[in-house]
Amino acid sequence: MAYEFPASRSEDIANLARTASGFLVDWDGCCALGNTLVPAAADFLRANQKRTAIVSNNSTCTPEDFLEILACNEIQLDRNQIVLAGMEALKRATDFTGAKVMVLGDPHMRGAAKKMGLDLTQEDADVIVLLRDRRFTYRRLERAVNSLTRGAHLIVANPDSTHPGKDGGLKPETGALLAAIRACVELDETKWDIVGKPSPHLFRMGCQALDLSPDQLVMLGDNPATDLAGAKALGIKAILTSAKSPDVFETLLRAR
DSSP states (O other), rough: OOOOTTTTTTHHHHHHHHSEEEEEEEBTTTTEEETTTTOOOOHHHTTGGEEEEEEEEEOSOHHHHHHHHHHTTEEEEEEGEEEHHHHHHHHTTTSSSTTTEESOOOOOHHHHHTTOOOOSSSSSEEEEEOOOOTTTTHHHHHHHHHHHHTOEEEESSSSSSEEEEETTSSSHHHHHHHHHTTSSSSGGSSSSOSTTTTSSSSHHHHHHHHOOOOGGEEEEEEEEEIIIIHHHTTTTTTEBBBTTHHHHHHHHHHHH
């Protein structure tokens, strides 16, 4: 069951937190804005380093990037406590032995793909990995949709259309690029899958990282459609919160 508590119901949130053995937390829009941790979230992570896993649809960063951000805030998590949709999408592509892989994403993530041993190509791909691509162009779209019409498999990091930016605006996300592809090809006739939330994969990895079962955890996230719905499907309790409204994190800290 998912609990969508407004911050005003602090006692309900506190009682739920007291029953939890661990936490799964979203990143963009929940703990951070523009990869800058909000103070209340930083305090919460610092106080719960051993029993928290970050489970994020982020597809522009690696765990090492997150570890650096966290270290600057005096937070120490193990690498396996950081579960990112972009990295998991690239790992999914390694299941296709000998495939030519097109990565629609930032150069930083294409570098990560090369380190995994993926054979990258810019056209005629067997597999396409769709990440948040801030250099997305008409030409990239054309190459991708033509590969798909020839039978390529599409791996989507996440279905999010946007996430909140540090300046208060919206940042287009992977789902917005997926919409462009969907406008060109019939996805019902295409081989494709989504790795990130609300699919169960990231949640299960978070459970494994903490060695806890779903019923022992509470998910904190800002997106009802991905964070809360995905948690609910696995029997993980969830609290809706936002980096712009730190009351939930403050209530959780008081409940310790």
